[in-house]
Amino acid sequence: MPPTRKDLENPMGGLFLMMIFTSIWTVVAEVALEFKDYGLIGGFFGLVVLYFLAHYIKFHQVEQSLPRIPGATDTPEDRRRSRQFLYIFGTEGLAILVVKNVLVNINLDYLFIPSLALIVGLHFFPLARIFKRKFDYFLAIWTTLVGLTGLALMIEKSLRPNTAIAIVAIGCALATAANGLRAVINGNRIIGRSYPE
Numbered sequence: 001m002p003p004t005r006k007d008l009e010n011p012m013g014g015l016f017l018m019m020i021f022t023s024i025w026t027v028v029a030e031v032a033l034e035f036k037d038y039g040l041i042g043g044f045f046g047l048v049v050l051y052f053l054a055h056y057i058k059f060h061q062v063e064q065s066l067p068r069i070p071g072a073t074d075t076p077e078d079r080r081r082s083r084q085f086l087y088i089f090g091t092e093g094l095a096i097l098v099v100k101n102v103l104v105n106i107n108l109d110y111l112f113i114p115s116l117a118l119i120v121g122l123h124f125f126p127l128a129r130i131f132k133r134k135f136d137y138f139l140a141i142w143t144t145l146v147g148l149t150g151l152a153l154m155i156e157k158s159l160r161p162n163t164a165i166a167i168v169a170i171g172c173a174l175a176t177a178a179n180g181l182r183a184v185i186n187g188n189r190i191i192g193r194s195y196p197e
Contacts, residue, residue, distance in 0.1 A: 003190045008063045011187035012056060018180030019052045022173050028113060029169035032162045041170060048177045055184045062191050084130045092123040113165045114150025117172050121147050135182055139175050146171035 026045040033041070096119055103109045121144030128136030150168035153159050159167075 003066060005063050005066045007190050008059050008066070008187060011183040011190065012059050012063070014183035015052055015056050015059070015180055015187065018176045018183060019049050019056070021176040022049055022052070022180060025169045025173035025176060029166045029173065032113075032166040032169060034162070041166075041173075045173050045177065048180070052180045052184065055187060059187045059191070081130055085127070088123055088126050088130075092119060095119050110161050111151060111154055114147045114154060114168045116147070117143055117150060117168050118147030120172065121145070135179075139179060143172060143175045146175070 022045055026042055026049075030037070030039070030042045035042075096116060099115050099119065100109075100112055103112050103115065121140055121142070124136045124140030124143065128134070128140060146168055149171075150164050153164040153167070154161055158164075
């Protein structure tokens with residue numbers, strides 16, 4: 001069955017978010033390292049983001065050539081998932097604000113980045129269940145472990161805080177890059193239905 005514009009919405013939306021989040025975690029890593037890595041991490045993830053951008057543009061161009069389905073509406077299941085996604089996203093944002101305020105008030109603000117990674121990792125668990133995506137469980141486990149490792153390293157003072165923050169940020173950037181790559185693969189698979197070999 002040929003794809004429609006709606007079919008490409010999910011991989012395009014995911015790819016757009018992963019470009020943003022990969023860029024943010026990369027900046028956090030480089031700032032924590034004070035650019036002493038000569039920009040290697042920024043260069044690597046910068047290329048990854050450019051790769052995602054090229055595919056996003058490609059998907060957008062293909063999307064414009066695909067037919068709209070007249071009268072197509074979301075199913076009740078789609079609407080339910082959208083509501084649950086917004087609820088999880090809102091809860092995640094609230095948790096980040098609360099944790100940030102608590103850490104500032106107890107003079108432990110330096111623990112914010114690994115705490116943020118932990119919250120991000122935990123939010124993938126309900127997303128995996130709602131959208132029935134096994135890959136999200138891997139992201140959840142990986143990012144949660146990255147956050148916990150960062151907290152342990154900083155609390156035990158095993159490494160300089162900036163080094164621990166850089167490790168956390170790189171770990172999270174790898175997760176968002178993997179998620180972006182999954183969106184690229186899914187998008188190309190959908191496009192392949194338009195242009196069978």
